[in-house]
Amino acid sequence: MRVVTWNLWWRFGPWETRQKAILAGLRELRPDIVGLQEVWAAGGENQAEWLADDLGMHWAWAPSPAPERWRRRIGDPTVDIGNAVLSRWPVTDRRTLRLPAPSDVDDGRLALFTRLTTPSYDIPFFTTHLSSALHASAVRCRQVSALAEFVAENRGDTPFPAIVTGDFNAWPDSDEIRLFGGYRTAPVVPGQVFFDAWQYADPAAPSVTWDPANPYVAVGREPGARIDYIHVSPPGPGGLGHVRSVRRACDGPLDGVWPSDHAAVVADLRAGSHDEFDSDGR
Numbered sequence: 001m002r003v004v005t006w007n008l009w010w011r012f013g014p015w016e017t018r019q020k021a022i023l024a025g026l027r028e029l030r031p032d033i034v035g036l037q038e039v040w041a042a043g044g045e046n047q048a049e050w051l052a053d054d055l056g057m058h059w060a061w062a063p064s065p066a067p068e069r070w071r072r073r074i075g076d077p078t079v080d081i082g083n084a085v086l087s088r089w090p091v092t093d094r095r096t097l098r099l100p101a102p103s104d105v106d107d108g109r110l111a112l113f114t115r116l117t118t119p120s121y122d123i124p125f126f127t128t129h130l131s132s133a134l135h136a137s138a139v140r141c142r143q144v145s146a147l148a149e150f151v152a153e154n155r156g157d158t159p160f161p162a163i164v165t166g167d168f169n170a171w172p173d174s175d176e177i178r179l180f181g182g183y184r185t186a187p188v189v190p191g192q193v194f195f196d197a198w199q200y201a202d203p204a205a206p207s208v209t210w211d212p213a214n215p216y217v218a219v220g221r222e223p224g225a226r227i228d229y230i231h232v233s234p235p236g237p238g239g240l241g242h243v244r245s246v247r248r249a250c251d252g253p254l255d256g257v258w259p260s261d262h263a264a265v266v267a268d269l270r271a272g273s274h275d276e277f278d279s280d281g282r
Helices: 015-029 047-055 068-074 137-154 175-181
Strands: 002-007 033-042 058-063 080-087 091-098 110-117 122-129 163-167 228-232 243-249 264-269
Touching (some): 002 228, 015 264, 047 080, 122 137
Antiparallel strands (some): 002 264, 243 264
């Protein structure tokens, strides 16, 4: 089972050209589930719906409840921003959580929960986008605490582990990532822990998802960092949901166009005793 997380950089930069590159990247990856951040909707069009239609996937979308600051950045009061999920399987339940933030940095960040119903079990799948200010680690700690409780409330009774994806805007050794993981410090919800899928990566593999090699990032003169994550709870019966591999993807130009300012993260998880959902073992 192939899981992807990707921040699509909303309507920034050459967004119409980038959109074609985003679709090309996802086609090449052939994912089963995708968590997306900074997804746009405007004039009756929705980027997640457009991608899902082309890829033959189900989709769910959660718009930001406070998009005004985003709209001011591009000078267009009509465009919405939000999180989305694309899925090979039907979305049979969904809920959203507005993440807590003080007024000076609150721009309507949220978490989206979807329940994906496969022939054998349900998958509790979440995607989120945390506050981005470099100095806002304390805010992100509040947000991951709310997120962890949201996961506990919605993960349900299913053998498949919960998957939490997103742009956490936080370094791997940060307080907020340690707090959300719950195994390097006391967990927010007693007994609930999440493994950073990147711990299963080749140590020599490039890991930076906010990369100064990307021209959209280079203009900010910030150091590169891995800030995009796929978190997975401990495996279920028979190793269900175990991370088999993980890597960075969509981390260069496609047909001469960088699709986003973020690279994607791709993880292949164990789908069952014989990985029955896909003949190529995904």
